[in-house]
Amino acid sequence: MGLDIPDCRHLLGSLSEYIDEEASAEVCAEIERHMAECENCRVVVDTLRKSVLLVRQLPRRTLPPEARQRLYKSLDLGDFLTGKPPRPGTP
Amino acid sequence: MTTHNTDEQLLLERIRSGDKSACALCIDLHADTLYRLAYRLLGDEAEAEDVVQETFIKAFMAIDTFEGRSKLGTWLYRIAYNQALMRLRRKEPAKVSVDEPIVTAEGEQIPRQFFDWCCLPEEDFETAEARETLEAAIQALSETLKPVFVLRELEGLSTAETAAVLQVSQEVVKTRLHRARLWLRERLAGYFTEYARTQTGD
Numbered sequence: 165m166g167l168d169i170p171d172c173r174h175l176l177g178s179l180s181e182y183i184d185e186e187a188s189a190e191v192c193a194e195i196e197r198h199m200a201e202c203e204n205c206r207v208v209v210d211t212l213r214k215s216v217l218l219v220r221q222l223p224r225r226t227l228p229p230e231a232r233q234r235l236y237k238s239l240d241l242g243d244f245l246t247g248k249p250p251r252p253g254t255p
Numbered sequence: 256m257t258t259h260n261t262d263e264q265l266l267l268e269r270i271r272s273g274d275k276s277a278c279a280l281c282i283d284l285h286a287d288t289l290y291r292l293a294y295r296l297l298g299d300e301a302e303a304e305d306v307v308q309e310t311f312i313k314a315f316m317a318i319d320t321f322e323g324r325s326k327l328g329t330w331l332y333r334i335a336y337n338q339a340l341m342r343l344r345r346k347e348p349a350k351v352s353v354d355e356p357i358v359t360a361e362g363e364q365i366p367r368q369f370f371d372w373c374c375l376p377e378e379d380f381e382t383a384e385a386r387e388t389l390e391a392a393i394q395a396l397s398e399t400l401k402p403v404f405v406l407r408e409l410e411g412l413s414t415a416e417t418a419a420v421l422q423v424s425q426e427v428v429k430t431r432l433h434r435a436r437l438w439l440r441e442r443l444a445g446y447f448t449e450y451a452r453t454q455t456g457d
Contacts, residue, residue, distance in 0.1 A: 176365075180433040207371045208440070214373045215440040218380055218389055219408060227290040231304045235282065238308055239315070244279035 171198055172205050183213045263327050270318050278315060285328055286311075288410060289335040295405045296339040298394050306342070310335040325419050332412075332420040336402060343398065364437040368444035372451055379450065392442045396435055403428055404435035 175195050181187040182195050199206040227235070236245050269277030289310055293303035313334050314321075321330055379385065396404055406417040407428065414432075418425045 173365075176437075177433065180429070180436055204366075204369045207369045208366050210371060210373045211368075211444060212436055212440045215443050216408065216436060218385075218443070219393060219439065222386065222389055222409075224287075224409075225291050225294060226287045227304070227307060228300070231290075231300075231307075232282075232286065234304070235286065235308050235311070236279065239278065239282075239311060241275055241279050241282070244276060 169202075172202060175205065176208075179209060179212055183209065183216065264323065267318070267321070267323060267327065270315065278311075281314075281327070282311060285331050288328070289331060291410065292332060292402075292405055293335055293339050295393065295409070296336070296401065297342060302342060306335055306338045309338050313338075326416070329416055329419050332406070333422070336420055364434055364441070366437065366441060368441055368448060370444060370448040370451070372444060372447035375447060375451055375454075379447075379454075385446075385450075388443070388446045392439055395442070396438065400431050400435040400438065403431040404439075407432050408435075 175198055178187055178191050178195065182192060187195070195205075195209070199209060233245060236242055266277055266281060270281060286307055289307050290303050293306035293310075294300060297303055297306065310331060314331055321327070393401070393404070393409075402421055403417060406412045406420060407414065412420070414425045414428050417428045421428070
């Protein structure tokens with residue numbers, strides 16, 4: 165079973181820090197040394213990094229325009245929907 | 256003590272004085288991020304919209320109680336998160352995930368998938384189906400892990416900011432983020448491994 169080996173389990177908890185480049189030099193060295201010998205762990209690290217990259221690249225939703233209009237109106241801010249810059253000191 | 260930028264202080268003063276243009280600006284600055292959080296937690300656009308509205312209503316009514324010790328965005332996120340959580344509690348009292356990776360007594364998740372799917376061509380990650388798979392995977396994160404994942408990974412909040420929104424320690428944020436990532440990796444591996452096999456005709 166791939167990651168039952170104590171070394172693999174020991175390093176598993178540090179992998180997020182490692183891919184975020186927040187791990188100490190010592191931990192990085194340990195992980196990299198281990199990956200050179202353990203293909204399963206090498207795959208886990210690479211696919212973990214890839215998974216994070218993929219979700220970060222997903223398109224980001226924004227509040228739909230109709231929803232924005234409803235929101236402004238419900239808060240009595242309908243005057244500000246036209247996109248005209250607000251007059252300073254508007255009550 | 257963190258000092259927050261003077262622009263934000265000025266905006267707060269204007270909102271407190273009843274300046275509607277300041278309220279509109281506050282919405283412009285924060286509505287999208289709140290919507291994204293609410294949508295991820297509730298999985299429904301209409302409900303997410305409701306949460307955004309409730310959040311701003313509550314925030315503007317309670318603006319005098321906001322002391323500015325955290326960023327305005329953090330405070331708004333917290334209100335939105337709690338609003339979304341209340342709705343979740345009403346809908347789904349208990350949520351059990353199936354096909355979880357092995358979880359040890361310490362709550363550690365043990366990877367089981369070791370096929371290297373990183374080597375797939377980039378366009379295979381950009382298909383509509385791949386996107387849907389990614390979206391579905393995020394939506395399927397547990398209620399404990401999802402808020403951390405959404406705030407840290409998708410909205411780019413720091414560990415400290417995420418901890419402030421969710422009112423947990425930074426250690427908890429780090430642990431949950433790591434578990435969420437491992438869980439996601441496992442789930443994506445299932446899809447992409449199968450996909451790679453169909454490509455090679457295995």
